[in-house]
Amino acid sequence: MTAPNSSERKACWDARDQLWKCLDDNGDNAASCQKSQSEFEANCPAQWVKYFTKRREFLKYKDKMQTEGFKPAEGPRQPS
């Protein structure tokens, strides 16, 4: 399969931006953004869909860390 060219890349990025805007507006409620989701999947190669989905999760996580702070997970109890 050939790599997406410049206009195909742009179409994918625009669809992704639409989806992310929808998710932002709907509090990450995937159900409300079904249309944008299908647009996104139609305009982007499967690998890119996976990549951008993971990227969004990471960006959300990073945001959370920066605003809410980091709570270290409780480690195993030390044997007394």
Next chain:
Amino acid sequence: MSWFRCIVGDVRGGGRLLRGLPQSPGLPQRTPRCFLSRGPGPGPPGPGLRTRVGVGLLVGGGLLAAWWFVDSEKRQNQRRRRVEQLKQVSLGQGVFSLLDHRGQRRTKADFLGRWVLLYFGFTHCPDICPEELDKLSAAVSALDRDASMPPVQPVFITVDPERDDAAALDRYVKDFHPRLIGLTGTPEEVKHAGRDYRVYASAGPKDEDGDYIVDHTILIYLISPDGLFLDYYNRMKSQDQITESVRNHIKNYEQLDPQPEGP
């Protein structure tokens, strides 16, 4: 001559000598301290002052020249040491042999004599490679507009030789700077070139379409006409920052290695 008499008059022995001399109307008053700024008698400052100022300027100028010379020597030595350090790091010291996007064989030697901005990536890259190449292209274009700058050569080397053959690169480089050269080759040749620049590259798992993402170092390398790695720019560097940095490198560049004699 009066300033000379002044200095002599200050020294004890000279003072006694002076006191022994017959007084004449032209001589200055014998005073324990000597004001060098005063000329002979009540008249305006004579050649004495001008001579003193002249000598002062000469000495000052000499000191300045000496300082400048020593400083430029120091800077020259610093640059030599930096080049030695870069040679120690040995990035890009090897010789690569790759195929460009028109199917022509290119080696490292072909790029000597030119400033090169180099980026490793792959054409199936979702967003990072196009963004970095856009940045790189914009920096090169900005430098193109500066008539005092030599043309910088943008180069793209693939980390995905399995999919990125010359035809794929030809399609890809069209979207960026017109001088952008894409390079590919056998997996061995590409691995060798990547190793040369300590580029990390790792292909991810293939999906049902056989598609995969290649994880890789995201850096733009600046290479001097000597073929030496001089600087690098990461994702945080803006197009303007890269342009300015390259401009400074080019301006301050001094050929420390003698140019090889042409055939």
